[in-house]
Amino acid sequence: MTFASDNWAGAAPEILDAIARANVGAVPGYGGDDLTKKVEARFCEVFEKDCRVFFVATGGAANGLALSVLLPPYGMILAHEASHVQMDECAGPEFFTGGAKILPVAGADGKLTPDGVAGALAGFPERPPHGAPAACLSLTQGTECGTIYSVSELTDLCAAARHAGLTVHLDGARFANAAAALGAAPADLSWRAGVDVLCFGGTKNGCIAAEAVIFFDPEKAADFEFRRKRAGHLWSKMRFIAAQFDGYFENGLWLDLAARANAMAKKLSAGLGAIDGVEISYPTEINEVFAVFPDGVAEHLRDQGRVFFPWVTPGDPAGGKMQRLICSFRTTDEDIASFLDAARRAG
């Protein structure tokens, strides 16, 4: 039992089954196979729109490649100061774009607001060609703080971006968790809200290594296929990413897995919040719980073999004492009960 990260969980059995099913016969490489085409079409159904879909193996690749077609190499991305693109990709967006700048923007609970974006833009006024021109707004759904944008919040942010001439990138490494939590149509959480490109994650939610970059305006996909290839992200045996998504969408598995992880996190959060001296740092809206324990408790729990990590964000409300606990589709009621029990006794 661990709350270290959703990527510590392995793959859902249905995903492995789908891979095994796909391992039949010789088929064209590089995405020319029927299964890839079928799954691409499935994405169009799920998102209720003709779109261009590209598969890659990691979220960092998806984000970096998507951004590289959404802005010029000297352009500027506005992103939350705690976002994955800013904090966790080892300057990957800068690499993929060929040197674009990220302007970190503050916002409560890991979320940006139209006012926050407007303020950041006002502080970095357009003076071509001196300042890097603001070109793209990068959002995350659900966020790195375990929160989610409502459909209307997302829509307002995209409108603000559009108004400022920015394209909109959505990092959806935990898009499934957000969709499951909101019960909203994928379309409402993406193109209908104004998102240009969605990086749709499978890996954190039961796949082995499967991410999809979805261009809702096929023309915007531009030269993505060249960029994916030169970055070494075009799989020759593409059917094996396609297969993962095939299994992922079957019978709504993707939403089931996410809902399970979300539910466990809610339980964990509620239980922790009820313990004297524990403070929940952000609303627990998906599968991540952030909490500050009384002094010594986290260490004590770790000494007992409980695995979870301290977490710092810029502008951290808890001054570096926050802990992050993540649930996955594999987390069980027993895991939660056992952890809460230990936490109560450690307090």
Place this chain on the structure above:
Amino acid sequence: MTFASDNWAGAAPEILDAIARANVGAVPGYGGDDLTKKVEARFCEVFEKDCRVFFVATGGAANGLALSVLLPPYGMILAHEASHVQMDECAGPEFFTGGAKILPVAGADGKLTPDGVAGALAGFPERPPHGAPAACLSLTQGTECGTIYSVSELTDLCAAARHAGLTVHLDGARFANAAAALGAAPADLSWRAGVDVLCFGGTKNGCIAAEAVIFFDPEKAADFEFRRKRAGHLWSKMRFIAAQFDGYFENGLWLDLAARANAMAKKLSAGLGAIDGVEISYPTEINEVFAVFPDGVAEHLRDQGRVFFPWVTPGDPAGGKMQRLICSFRTTDEDIASFLDAARRAG
């Protein structure tokens, strides 16, 4: 039945089994798991040397990332004019290195020679800081022309590189095929011959997506882990690449699969060579056959549903009329017999 490419074949069942076996429990992400460590150690055994091993999913990533630590961003790579790094990676090495130059070098049968390398260097003399300084020799084993370097050829080339102050990169997307064909120890085909970094392929030979970048001098690995991460090539669920290599090395599977493909190619080559008017373009030393058919024959075979591609290399001896036929671990004696039969009748 197809001779299109070794990547049209799916995965060997043993590889899928190994993946399934690895899907147990929660384990650390990003390569911190025991299986990854076990398989890294296995590489050290196979290569009879303490080395640093990094897993990625594609050959393009392996090559590009390896090169990025082997030379500075303004350095020059010497590579065969028909090599994968030059012809097939959409300027990936240039991307990963941050702008290094590739100087294409000619050589018979897809192979470089010390004289060829010396000649290329003589034609691009060092005049710091004007010319891009020659910094790395990139070799391929087995080559894109289906040939192999003997241990002594490889050793001589590495010595020539060393003499000229070049590091040595070996693109081993088909290293298994070369090792099986030569019956040589992996160490003799790599570090003992003078190779600094080997990109060891699994994907073309029965894996799903598994390549290993092997630094024989651990210190040379330098900042590889940062470069892999920022390029989106660090898998969070790393155990699933490790598992593939686990299966790959078990009971010598890697050499068995390669030997099978090689044997099929030999048969195909011999059979085709015996047909009147068919010319074999290069010695068939691994699993690739290059041939020129009498006019109309290739088209006729394709019309019948036989799948294989025309192939062009710079300095092509066959003036653009060459065909490439690749065998995989899945190719059967029946496939060969059937194709040869069709070829004979089409002639």
Place this chain on the structure above:
Amino acid sequence: MTFASDNWAGAAPEILDAIARANVGAVPGYGGDDLTKKVEARFCEVFEKDCRVFFVATGGAANGLALSVLLPPYGMILAHEASHVQMDECAGPEFFTGGAKILPVAGADGKLTPDGVAGALAGFPERPPHGAPAACLSLTQGTECGTIYSVSELTDLCAAARHAGLTVHLDGARFANAAAALGAAPADLSWRAGVDVLCFGGTKNGCIAAEAVIFFDPEKAADFEFRRKRAGHLWSKMRFIAAQFDGYFENGLWLDLAARANAMAKKLSAGLGAIDGVEISYPTEINEVFAVFPDGVAEHLRDQGRVFFPWVTPGDPAGGKMQRLICSFRTTDEDIASFLDAARRAG
């Protein structure tokens, strides 16, 4: 008469004379000439240290190239949120470094503090290889807000950087103004304080196009000459940058010019500050004055043909109403008197 920028002023006559003097005979290109060597040696004298000096034509080139050897392409630069490298170089540092990240840090009056740096680092903790590793602290002397670091402030910042494992870059586009204002030895404002590389500006202070990148530890210069060349910043007729610095250092011209501009700014600032309703935004320590005028005054002055620009910085204390007025070595007492007179009447 204009207060638009110090780069609106042309060249000091002494600089043009020095260029003319250098235009004699045929001399080696690319810096192999005697004058370049003489001036490089002059830098070592001025800075009281053996150092490696490289000439380029612009401040953006100096900063970008210097940073490119001070950190890896995936590293992170900490810089003031209002600094030139962050706000005014169109993502140049990201370009030159091959994708490094800039983390903007707040600080009063355009200045960083050790606490500010420590706080920024705490909010972006090292988690290799996930976050871009903090690698370099970039400071500006004098700052974009017209302020200066004292020797002890600079020393403390460099110590904090060293403690955190960061190299130190100093953008000295207005280094002369700072040196003149402080009356400090150039060495005390650079290597003795802990600076690794200084970008020493001449252009804003009477040269045509002359900047020097000074490595105080010659070994750190590493591959600068290759990087300068590939970026198109190696002049073939290098003597003509050397000549500018030759004239610049003669008889202390560089400090005289800077002192003159500083003195004019002091006068302007004092005069403006005495006008009812005018607020001086930052201490006027070099040749830049930042002020907020009563509503309509700035516009009125501009309508009369007075040239100066509104200026915005992130975290601007004046909410976007600030004006920037820059004096140069050409600014006269009459210019100041005339402007103050107009400002008084416009109030």
Place this chain on the structure above:
Amino acid sequence: MTFASDNWAGAAPEILDAIARANVGAVPGYGGDDLTKKVEARFCEVFEKDCRVFFVATGGAANGLALSVLLPPYGMILAHEASHVQMDECAGPEFFTGGAKILPVAGADGKLTPDGVAGALAGFPERPPHGAPAACLSLTQGTECGTIYSVSELTDLCAAARHAGLTVHLDGARFANAAAALGAAPADLSWRAGVDVLCFGGTKNGCIAAEAVIFFDPEKAADFEFRRKRAGHLWSKMRFIAAQFDGYFENGLWLDLAARANAMAKKLSAGLGAIDGVEISYPTEINEVFAVFPDGVAEHLRDQGRVFFPWVTPGDPAGGKMQRLICSFRTTDEDIASFLDAARRAG
């Protein structure tokens, strides 16, 4: 007296005069001044076309920046194997483009031919997204071998490029020499022939540091101004590059200087060719002479203080024994006579 390079000569006095004339008053920076506008307009007159003109200080910057807007970062440039962009810019084009590939193409006398280009393209067939897509043909006029393309040769090459979907870049570091030699209208040597972008050099021909990037289709200039800025190639005191071109065009100075250098080279070439045992390697069509001396002669001349360099090109007809002698606008009849005399006696 030296024949080392045209950049060993300083500046023509008229150029320095023009700089001095421009040093009057305060004018807008970054090219917003009247002189810059005047000179831009002058370029449109000289080239008989409305075009967008951008000034930079070096030929490497001009070439790299021009290429960066002429092809995508994963695209391929075809260039002569002896061209400056391939051999002399320390991988600058790869840097500026963000990783584009250069495919070196052979051709007699430093010149490409439509057949040579077609052959290179045939050897690197389009297989999107695998190979870097051929995107740009880069030509040089006059060439690095001291030869020139006639108007019809240039027109044929541009037509071949257009036919293959390539943009055309012309490196005109010695454009003046070519124009003077051919007596052709600048328009006939550029846009009328089919050139998209010309890098028009002033530095080698009497300027201090002045190159112009000319986009004949203003729309193709695209984001050049952002790229120039981020690369540190936008001068704040732009008037001082404009001034150089102002002087350069006055009374046809540019063609006079070039014609003088050309005439000297013709004389030198004729004289050397008449010496027993000296072989002229390429036709002497501009200001560069390439020759092979009898054994020991070059060394002997150098021992006497004569300065000129050995020169190697890939595919060098003279097996590394070639010498390069360059004349400049400063070369005199006496220089030639003295050198020929010495050469005769050394033979």
